[in-house]
Amino acid sequence: MNTVVQLRTSNLDLRLAQEDRLEDAGRLAPDDRMTCHVHGRWIHQCASSAAHVNQVTRHRWCRECRTALTVAVDELTLTVHMSCPACGDGRSAATRRLEAACEASLSYTKGRPAALAS
Template sequence: MRQAPAAPRDRYAGLADRRLAAILAAEDTAEEYGLSPHTRSTCYVHRCWVHECVGDPLHVLVVTGHRWCRGCERPVEVAVDVTPPGAVHVFCPGCGQAGSAANREVRQACRTSLAAMHGGAAPALYRLPEA
């Protein structure tokens, strides 16, 4: 006889920001069903909005080019203005460029993160359709 799967634990129960916790959990689930981890507005490792930790060296992915300048072979910088409406700048400190598709994903994920943090709508990638 098969046992029922255990109820999933709430990884984010300790977070005071319940909106953040809910979006973290929703993105975890969406990722299991195909959401690219590079388009998340939250970071499950740091348990925060992605724009708050995108500067961490852990977010430099040389293989995919996320936060990486292939021309200079160095990490790119991300500058985020958290004051609404907020601006996100991704640039290489060597050549000043960072126009790869991967770095455009970084910029868009940060913009989505800023909007969500300030109470914007949940990203359409995992929003349930209205009845």
């Protein structure tokens, strides 16, 4: 480990690298990551991207309406809610897990860390 490099990189970069390692080692589920390795951001900052919609696993996908859910991030209450623009719900187990990961990253960046494996 190179501590000089670590000191110069941001908290996000450190967390990204840490979660990449934990995920590769099978110690962290992709769904539970607070960072996104595709976008290089905190998950709540990019969960509204189309890349986070998955029709198979039903992350952010309403099966009934065949529609992507929209994402509402509330920085005040540190909550993230996803809902179908057509039926108003459309959430799945995968979507709830994505919401939980987004709320964890939101809380983490606001200095109120949620319970996390480190």
